[in-house]
Amino acid sequence: MQILSSQFSDRAALTQYLQAQFNDLLPKTHRQASPIDGSNPTAQFIDQQIQPAAYARTRNFYQGAVSQLSPFVRQGMIERRHLANIALAKVGAKAAEKFIQELLWGEFWQHVADQRPDALWEDAEPYKTGFEAYTYKDTLPEDILRAETPNACINHFIQDLTVTGYLHNHARMYLAAYVVHFRRVRWQAGAAWFLEHLLDGDIAANNFSWQWVASTFGGKPYIFNLENVAKYCGDVVDCRPETNPELDATYEALHLRLFKRATS
Amino acid sequence: MTTTCVWLQEEWLSASLIAELCPAGATLIYIFDETWLAQRRYSLKRIQFIYEALLDLPEAVEIYRGEPSEILHARRQNKTEQRYLTFKPRDPELRQRVLDIAHAHDVEHMTPPPWIPVQSQSFKRFFKFYNVVKRHALDEASRDKS
Numbered sequence: 251m252q253i254l255s256s257q258f259s260d261r262a263a264l265t266q267y268l269q270a271q272f273n274d275l276l277p278k279t280h281r282q283a284s285p286i287d288g289s290n291p292t293a294q295f296i297d298q299q300i301q302p303a304a305y306a307r308t309r310n311f312y313q314g315a316v317s318q319l320s321p322f323v324r325q326g327m328i329e330r331r332h333l334a335n336i337a338l339a340k341v342g343a344k345a346a347e348k349f350i351q352e353l354l355w356g357e358f359w360q361h362v363a364d365q366r367p368d369a370l371w372e373d374a375e376p377y378k379t380g381f382e383a384y385t386y387k388d389t390l391p392e393d394i395l396r397a398e399t400p401n402a403c404i405n406h407f408i409q410d411l412t413v414t415g416y417l418h419n420h421a422r423m424y425l426a427a428y429v430v431h432f433r434r435v436r437w438q439a440g441a442a443w444f445l446e447h448l449l450d451g452d453i454a455a456n457n458f459s460w461q462w463v464a465s466t467f468g469g470k471p472y473i474f475n476l477e478n479v480a481k482y483c484g485d486v487v488d489c490r491p492e493t494n495p496e497l498d499a500t501y502e503a504l505h506l507r508l509f510k511r512a513t514s
Numbered sequence: 515m516t517t518t519c520v521w522l523q524e525e526w527l528s529a530s531l532i533a534e535l536c537p538a539g540a541t542l543i544y545i546f547d548e549t550w551l552a553q554r555r556y557s558l559k560r561i562q563f564i565y566e567a568l569l570d571l572p573e574a575v576e577i578y579r580g581e582p583s584e585i586l587h588a589r590r591q592n593k594t595e596q597r598y599l600t601f602k603p604r605d606p607e608l609r610q611r612v613l614d615i616a617h618a619h620d621v622e623h624m625t626p627p628p629w630i631p632v633q634s635q636s637f638k639r640f641f642k643f644y645n646v647v648k649r650h651a652l653d654e655a656s657r658d659k660s
Contacts (some may be wrong), residue, residue: 251579252579252580254579258569264565268562271579272551272558276557280559283562284563286563288565288567325525325564325567326527327528334651338652347652354643354644358644360604361633364606415559442555446556451560452604452605453605453606454605
């Protein structure tokens with residue numbers, strides 16, 4: 251048993267202290283602090299971050315008007331209900347609906363987790379990829395852990411995840427699909443990896459979203475191609491074909507390559 | 515007067531919730547649970563984020579690293595607190611662990627009120643869930659707005 255300090259001269263001193271105190275529990279790749287501060291966000295900051303109308307238009311874009319408040323929601327510092335109220339007060343029910351819908355996804359996943367706690371780490375359904383679960387690798391390849399895959403955009407997303415602890419939702423889906431379908435790794439390995447790093451890492455939303463991408467909690471596997479990444483992230487992420495060779499293909503070609511044994 | 519110790523949980527670090535549900539004058543403690551941290555392999559990013567949230571709470575929090583069972587047992591031996599409380603986690607795995615420890619150490623648990631009332635119906639797909647709860651969510655939000 252150990253009592254920890256509450257007095258620090260600045261954030262860097264806190265980081266240094268925690269690195270020393272938790273050194274034995276932290277894998278080598280996990281010892282960086284996030285640039286995102288866990289101090290309670292001000293009411294003004296929260297208000298600024300909620301732009302429901304812009305959210306409805308731009309949420310799928312990497313630079314879109316997402317609130318980025320999810321880490322504070324995960325820690326219970328802000329209630330989803332409170333965010334819904336702000337959105338409603340700003341623009342009314344119709345224009346706030348997409349934003350509130352997104353908040354309700356979190357409630358939905360929690361509902362599913364409470365109903366199916368057995369499926370948090372087990373396949374809820376078989377894969378619809380044409381491959382049996384046992385054919386997927388159990389662990390993440392080193393090049394993924396090191397952000398050294400053959401694809402620049404994937405490496406960019408991995409860096410965001412491991413350096414900041416925050417990742418845009420669309421990038422989470424790209425990364426999950428890359429891990430499960432392009433590299434044929436079990437979704438459980440990727441889900442655990444996300445929970446290690448994401449400041450908003452919530453097992454219900456995280457694991458069932460991975461299952462949805464994998465097709466073990468949904469009707470078909472989710473995949474993407476480079477053209478799609480370029481459309482939503484091309485202004486900030488390297489989406490050149492020559493630096494993303496595995497992803498530069500049509501959906502038809504990818505389906506043939508990734509799911510060639512699929513029956514549907 | 516009954517003295518109370520509240521064992522905070524990582525999903526409920528809300529100053530307003532603590533003020534609302536915890537007895538005035540309660541001692542607040544937080545435990546970085548070694549077993550839990552090893553199981554989930556939390557990065558420093560996550561640990562520091564939680565730590566900063568704890569430091570920013572208006573009431574001082576005694577922060578520990580160790581096994582919750584040992585720490586609660588030691589407090590029972592050495593302190594004069596008569597009542598122990600904790601929050602029921604949302605994470606099913608953390609909930610199981612916390613409730614097991616709470617049961618073994620006579621710690622009562624509090625359940626913060628949910629935004630969406632618990633549904634007896636089981637939903638497999640989001641939009642079926644959404645169609646049922648949408649009205650409540652928007653109505654509730656409307657009520658709070660006024």
